[in-house]
Amino acid sequence: TTAMLGRWTPKIFGGRLAAASTARPFRPLPAVGYSGATGGLRPFLRGGQRRLLARSEVASESATSNVAVKTFNSAGGVRTRVSEILGSTQSSEWVGKQVVVKGWVRTMRAQKQLAFMEVNDGSSFGGIQVVISGAELNGGMEKFDALVSEVSTGASVAVLGKVVESPGKGQALELQCQDVKVVGVVHDHEKYPLQKKRHSLEFLRSIAHLRARTNTFAAVARVRSSLALGIHNFFKSRGFKHLHSPIVTASDCEGAGEMFRVTTLDPLTAKEEKSPKKGQEAASAEGGAGDVYSEDFFGKPAYLTVSGQLSAETYACALGDVYTFGPTFRAENSQTSRHLAEFWMIEPEMAFADIFDAMDNCEGMVRAAAEAARSECQDDLQFFGKFYEKGLSERLSLIVDKPFVKIEYSKAVELLKEEIAKDPSKWEFPEVEFGTDLATEHERWICEKWAKGAATFVYNYPRAIKAFYMRDNDDGKTVAAFDLLVPGVGELAGGSQREERLDVLQKKMRDMDLNEEDYWWYMDLRKYGSVPHAGYGVGFERLVCYLTGMQNVRDVIPFPRYPGHAEF
Numbered sequence: 001t002t003a004m005l006g007r008w009t010p011k012i013f014g015g016r017l018a019a020a021s022t023a024r025p026f027r028p029l030p031a032v033g034y035s036g037a038t039g040g041l042r043p044f045l046r047g048g049q050r051r052l053l054a055r056s057e058v059a060s061e062s063a064t065s066n067v068a069v070k071t072f073n074s075a076g077g078v079r080t081r082v083s084e085i086l087g088s089t090q091s092s093e094w095v096g097k098q099v100v101v102k103g104w105v106r107t108m109r110a111q112k113q114l115a116f117m118e119v120n121d122g123s124s125f126g127g128i129q130v131v132i133s134g135a136e137l138n139g140g141m142e143k144f145d146a147l148v149s150e151v152s153t154g155a156s157v158a159v160l161g162k163v164v165e166s167p168g169k170g171q172a173l174e175l176q177c178q179d180v181k182v183v184g185v186v187h188d189h190e191k192y193p194l195q196k197k198r199h200s201l202e203f204l205r206s207i208a209h210l211r212a213r214t215n216t217f218a219a220v221a222r223v224r225s226s227l228a229l230g231i232h233n234f235f236k237s238r239g240f241k242h243l244h245s246p247i248v249t250a251s252d253c254e255g256a257g258e259m260f261r262v263t264t265l266d267p268l269t270a271k272e273e274k275s276p277k278k279g280q281e282a283a284s285a286e287g288g289a290g291d292v293y294s295e296d297f298f299g300k301p302a303y304l305t306v307s308g309q310l311s312a313e314t315y316a317c318a319l320g321d322v323y324t325f326g327p328t329f330r331a332e333n334s335q336t337s338r339h340l341a342e343f344w345m346i347e348p349e350m351a352f353a354d355i356f357d358a359m360d361n362c363e364g365m366v367r368a369a370a371e372a373a374r375s376e377c378q379d380d381l382q383f384f385g386k387f388y389e390k391g392l393s394e395r396l397s398l399i400v401d402k403p404f405v406k407i408e409y410s411k412a413v414e415l416l417k418e419e420i421a422k423d424p425s426k427w428e429f430p431e432v433e434f435g436t437d438l439a440t441e442h443e444r445w446i447c448e449k450w451a452k453g454a455a456t457f458v459y460n461y462p463r464a465i466k467a468f469y470m471r472d473n474d475d476g477k478t479v480a481a482f483d484l485l486v487p488g489v490g491e492l493a494g495g496s497q498r499e500e501r502l503d504v505l506q507k508k509m510r511d512m513d514l515n516e517e518d519y520w521w522y523m524d525l526r527k528y529g530s531v532p533h534a535g536y537g538v539g540f541e542r543l544v545c546y547l548t549g550m551q552n553v554r555d556v557i558p559f560p561r562y563p564g565h566a567e568f
Contacts, residue, residue: 072100072160072179083123085163091172094163101128101175102158102183104213107196110148113141117151117177119159122218125379129166129174130159138179150182152189153196154213157182201555208559208568216387219380220556223373224544230372231325231346234365240321240348245308247327250300251519258332259303260341263296304329308347309535310469310522313498316349316533317525323348325540333563337552338440340541342561349535355471355480355497358534359457362484362493363404365538366455370399373547381548389549395487396547398453405451408460409478410434412446419445435462443483443490455492456485468508470496482536489546495536502526 070077080099088094103121110116113134120127134144138160151157158181166174186192193199193207194214204211211217232242248262293300308324315322324347332339346365350357373381374396385392416432424430429439438446438458447456459482460473470479481496499505505526509516516523544556554560559568 068098068100068160072158072181079121079158081123082119082121082126082128085128085173086124086126086171091165094173095165097163098161098178099163099175100158100160101130103127103156105151105153105155105157107153108148108151113144115144115148117157117159117180119157119175120218122212122221125215125219125222125383126171129168129171130161130177130180131174132177132180137177143180147180147182150185151180152186152192154186154189154192154194155182156184201552205554205560212558215383217555219377219383220544220548220550221558223377223380223548224540224556226372226376227369227544227547228325228540230369230376231365233372234368235323235348238321238361238364240323241315241319243308243312243315243322243324245305245311245324245326245347247305247329248298248302249305250298250302251310251522258330259306260329260331262298262302262304265296306330307345307537309349309537310519312347312349312535313533314521314525316351316535317529317531320352321348321350335563337554338542340553340557340560340562343553343557344540346538346540346543347535349498349533351531351533353497353534354532355459355482355495355534358495358497358536359404359406359459359482359484362457362495362536362538363455366484366492366543367400369543370396370547374400384548384550388551389488392549395549399455399486399547402454404484405447405454405456407446407451407456407458409458409462410460412438412450412458415450416442416445419449435464437465438483440490443485444487447485448487453487455487457482458485459483466496468512468514469498469505471499471501472504472508480534484536484538486546488549489542492542492546493536493538495534497532497534500526500530500532502530 077100079102082101082103085091085094085099085101101119101121103119106118106120106127108115108117115132117130117132118127119130132144132147134141137144137147159175159177160179161175161177163173164176166172168174193210199214201216204214204217212221235242296302306328308326308328312322312324324345326344327342328345329342330339331341348361348365350361381392381396389395413432413434413436416438420427420430420432428441432438432442436442443458446458447454450456459480460478461481461483463470463472463477463479466479466481470481472479479496482494483491484493486492499508502523505523506516509519539553541553541556545551545553548556550556554562
């Protein structure tokens, strides 16, 4: 352990205190206990050594002050984050310390010789109160008056001050200001969009470049960051490898066809005959007649990916367990609160695994994400529970503490038919039978009413409504697929055991009019050492919505992309 004492650096080696400096040796001390703090040495030091230690402590404090002043006067430097001060479990450790805080002004209240300024740097939900006294401010009342007239909500500032105990309510500590530097003013502050009042979420979407300065969107950003790290840590703890799957692809994983095309051809100048017509894309990929992509960058149809799953499967069949975590795209003309054109997906793939292994892993991942949010973002979650979802704390507790429920699709349909028969008028979609693609109201009834608020896996879906790569069950009617349903949202995740049998997969692709040659590399996995494997996908934005209580996926991603909107 090293304690910095001026130019001396005492170190403990085998119960002795020796000087690292070569200027002169430190007199050896008897073998004694050492508390790890400078104060732990004081009772054992002789008079001369105590004087040296006292001078060194003063020098250390002076050095700290010099660093703070240097940071204050520079554009960069090691600033103190508000979360470090207000989030400390022992606030007394900060009292008396000189620090530099840099951030944005939330509020500014001024009296004749005293002003109260709340500064938030984004590191925590709450800002720190800065008390500015004209008598104590570097520059006196002249600077105080100039500061009051110049600083308004939204301005960026650097504050040099001493941490003191706060006599007011709301926070234990505040900053006694010694100097303030206005880093960036708000020009025409009356037109600043984020005045101190409540703004609608719709309005804030129109100023997405500024909305992160509000309580709601700053809290969303912090929770989103903690969730991402918690998910990465979960997979790392399970031995998974992180795979960076491609964004540009020639494969349609879902077979839905709602994909964004990637091309370097100029649509304004391309000749009519070069525009692909229905049925020509397969011939184009083969380079035959009707090759409308011969002059395009990739020489074949290319798209923004809708999923990293197919790429993850290839690496799972070599590394065992992998996952992707990245952006995906879908050209679905939807204006609902559940859909985005650009969104992030978490997609693990596991070799030597079946559908139940995938469901168990999915349950563990969602639970780990909820635990990460609860442990790291308590203030943010309390805010969401107060203003957006009254039962949010109970929801998180159910995820963490209550086992997930499992029910087969056929059984769920029978239960729904019985419930709907009681009063069909209460349902928007009262027609439910085997083969129905369950609507959100059906999914929510299953997990909220039947499962009594527990997250619920519905599995073994009809073959006809699921993707080609899902493994056929022995009954010939269903596939080993599942959806995870959660209260308030409906579907949160979807997965399956993958079809590892080459002949079965080939037949399914023919039945769905998929060109086997487009997936030749995917078929190779079944030809060369095929293994049972399974995986799932979780929409990250839906997960953030579920764990914060936010109702619209457009409000949990920094810059939402949806039909007619690609600003910022």
